[in-house]
Amino acid sequence: MSEREDSNTRERILAAAADIIAEDGMTAKLSVRAIAARVGVSTGSLRHHFPTQQALRDEVMRRAYDWMLADTDIHNSTIPARDRLVECLLQVLATARAGAEAREAMTAVSTAFIVADQNEQVRETYLAIQRDGQRRTEDWLRVLAAEGGAPDRGDIPRLARFLCTVLNGIALERALPAEDSLSQLEKQTLYVAADAVLGDHS
Structure with a gap:
């Protein structure tokens, strides 16, 4: 062949x-x-x-998120590192939608991964999504580390996990009742997270 x-x-x-x-x-x-x-x-x-099957599912999910997420400016070193990182994180959050759409999305996630029986397909799917998010975030941090914009490269998996956890929390918060628009608060939260990850290198 x-x-x-x-x-x-x-x-x-x-x-x-x-x-x-x-x-x-x-x-x-x-x-x-x-x-x-x-x-x-x-x-x-x-x-x-x-x-x-996990390898197949991982690749299908990666392709799906490649399609959903627009190209980022992570390589554009004329933009401060913290701004680039926050914009990348905001692009991920955009897939979580807002308001009623966020509630529908979170209900679907809950039904698929919490309410459902924890069988092999459920586990494979969740792990594929989790790994893809982790991989993307690590890739962004590696770009910034190569520019001197992030701390020790050995910390990248741990820091990427932290950022993914922050994103998960904000996505859940979007589905919950809120008094005001969360967009400004979300951006502030992401800047706090980016500063914690990048330290004095941003």
Whole structure:
């Protein structure tokens, strides 16, 4: 099989997995046999590209978030590091929506990951989402660290986890009743978090 054919097979596998998730919900079971049958390849071929269901789900989720999140200015060193980091975090928050849409989104998350039975598909899906958020945040911090805009590179996983936890809290808060618009408070909170992560390097 040529490299081009190999790449095409990989893309068709991802498209089939994405179709199953679109049809059955984000915690749908990604059966190796079902996907292989849709694509018209052997299960061995599918395993060649994605050795585990988790690897397949991780890649589908990564592609979905690549599509949802616009390009960031994280590489634009003419903008202060803290501003770039906060803008990246705000882009993630934008996917959580606001008001009634935020409540619908949080209800869907709660139904899928808290109320539902904690089976393998639920666990795989949650971990794929969590890993993708962690990876993106670590990537942003690595860019800033390379410029001298973040502390010790060894701290990046821990600091990225902190920022993801802050985002989760704000996303939940958006779904709860509030007296005033939260947008200004959210931005202030993200600047506090960015300053805590970047220290004197921002």
